[in-house]
Amino acid sequence: MLSQLTSLPHLHQSYIQLLDAIDVGIHVINHEGLSVIYNKKMSEIEGMDKTDVLAKNIMDIFLFNSEEESRLLQALRKGAVRKNAKQTYFTYKGQQITTINDTFPLMIDGNIIGAVEIAKDITKLERLTRESAWDKNEAKYTFDNIIGDSDAIKEVIHSAKKATRTTSSVLIYGETGTGKELFAQSIHNGSARSAKPFISQNCAALPDTLIESILFGTVKGAFTGATEHPGLFEQADGGTLMLDEINSLNASLQAKLLRALQEKSIRRIGDTKNRPIDVRIIATLNEDPLVSIEKKRLREDLYYRLSVVSIAVPPLRKRKEDLAPLTAHFINKYNRRFQLQVPGIAPEVMNLFAASDWPGNVRELEHMIEGAMNLIHYDEVIDYTHLPIHVRHKFPLYESYTQPSKLYLSETQSVRSLQAYMEDAEKLYIQQVLEQHQGNVTRTAEKLGLSRQSLQYRLRKYGINSS
Known part of the structure; x- marks a missing residue:
């Protein structure tokens, strides 16, 4: 077993193929602290090739100030075991990585002959969570920033200004590049909610596996790596939440969004209680809403709930x-x-x-x-x-x-x-x-x-x- 951990060629090729097929990252070091196993998934998580890692010391691969910061080395030197523990660190390329890890020593006859780390990537979730928290009060445009003298644009501006007087949901639709967010920000800044947060989120930019937690928030322990975190609805409380490309949400999330709008409350993932919200929703579509409904990209009941005020932004042509x-x-x-x-x-x-x-x-x-x-x-x-x-x-x-x-x-x-x-x-x-x-x-x-x-x-x- 000891000889098997000292160099990669001694490992049977079928084992390497098996490890590369697993959807978790695996990194193994030998008794000298040299990397001997580094599977495909770990390579994808950390953005490094196997040649960057194998047969190299762990301290040369990552930007740790000391060996105490490396959980692999702590498992090797002190037999430390960490289960389901979040870790943020930097590769030698300067890339920040956040994972949920199981780290433990490899033992033979009571002797530590290496250490292994099994990692699940949550880097994207961490980034999206930070971005959603930073995107407050970004409504910098007003109706004065909307340029145009045509009757078509004047009519839209007139309708949008009327929407500033209420807190009703607004549906803005128009082709890509017509300035839908410009109108959304102008409505927010012209309303009584202008001093409160304006949060904009492109729904198409979020994978289905993350969007629910980003919108509704999480409680600690809801899933592996979940922390106590408010979603966009809570962050926008008292203000406006703009949901761009609402038709990219899957049907189940659209149903949950409809329920939140009707009940004026949300429930974080993993929570057992509802939380009241006071949020104005401005949703946007890059196509005619009736086309979205016909093609099953938008629930009809959600459309009626969102389109209390409907604004169609004309294309430039x-x-x-x-x-x-x-x-x-x-x-x-x-x-x-x-x-x-x-x-x-x-x-x-x-x-x-x-x-x-x-x-x-x-x-x-x-x-x-x-x-x-x-x-x-x-x-x-x-x-x-x-x-x-x-x-x-x-x-x-x-x-x-x-x-x-x-x-x-x-x-x-x-x-x-x-x-x-x-x-x-x-x-x-x-x-x-x-x-x-x-x-x-x-x-x-x-x-x-x-x-x-x-x-x-x-x-x-x-x-x-x-x-």
């Missing part, structure tokens, strides 16, 4: 009037951040923006501006050449800007007069705005800042059909 103020806002933002003085955006780029469907919505526009301003000089206007190549290929008008007869000046295109260029740009822009308003001349003229007669003159001049 349905409020393109907001492209100009949003673009100006993001240019100003990144001018300050990058210490630039970019004055604006070239007409051909704005025309290109107006022709896009913006599947990533406002978030995509912001990233577009930020990317362009990483490629620009101190005080240049953002033009077509500042957009990343993959972005230029993505836009529908890419071909039109690379053909000789269009607005973008290619290397093979002859230079036209500025007047001819401006007329082409004006014609294209009028066509796009007219299309956005379904051929309505009066509304198009209003948006362009022209009189109806002046617009009709241009329609005749450029041969544009308004019907």
Whole structure:
């Protein structure tokens, strides 16, 4: 047995395969404190390869100040036994690990010939618990931060402001990148709960095995490694809890959430008593709630409980009037951040923006501006050449800007007069705005800042059909 613990090659290959198949980490050291067994699961937990560990001293692998901090060495030197004990430590790479361990000596004829540690990883649970505790009072946005002059966005803002007067649940739905959390924070900051916590949690970011404890909390001993810890509902008491992508919760958790909302109380995992809560729920969906219900991603009864106030945030393609103020806002933002003085955006780029469907919505526009301003000089206007190549290929008008007869000046295109260029740009822009308003001349003229007669003159001049 002693010789078997002195070097890895003496171990039978089938034993190694068996240890690698076990879903707990196993680390064994021999009588000299050298690692002789280090299975696949332990390698995954600690982020180290077997070659980093095997045949090396335990003090060279982990950042312990002394041997007293290593439970393996304490088991080896003093025969210390630890059962179901939590431990946080650092690998030599500086990675923090938290595990629940069983550590004990290996004995033959009363002599200690090695030590073994069997570990269960709770690093992710510890991190999520800390993050949920730190994410309080992070509502920094108000309605003043919502940019847009379109009728569509003004209507949504008007509805959302009404929701600040009550404590009813709110359901906000819209495509990814439309700014749902911006509205949620604005509602919280405009309400009587603004001085209390605002906690935001993306439900899709949590694995099913952890989400219940994160939301509802735990009591000590509820499961291996569980500590006395309040969940997000208790942490948000008196304030607002935003649950993003609520449709990613499984059906049983949705039922438990519904019960908590109806009874205004929660029960921690492993507890026997209910705890009263005073929390306003703002839930978000990245799709139409009726689609979520139809596809069994959202319980119908939970939908009715959450949608006391329903707010639908329109995608950017349905409020393109907001492209100009949003673009100006993001240019100003990144001018300050990058210490630039970019004055604006070239007409051909704005025309290109107006022709896009913006599947990533406002978030995509912001990233577009930020990317362009990483490629620009101190005080240049953002033009077509500042957009990343993959972005230029993505836009529908890419071909039109690379053909000789269009607005973008290619290397093979002859230079036209500025007047001819401006007329082409004006014609294209009028066509796009007219299309956005379904051929309505009066509304198009209003948006362009022209009189109806002046617009009709241009329609005749450029041969544009308004019907």
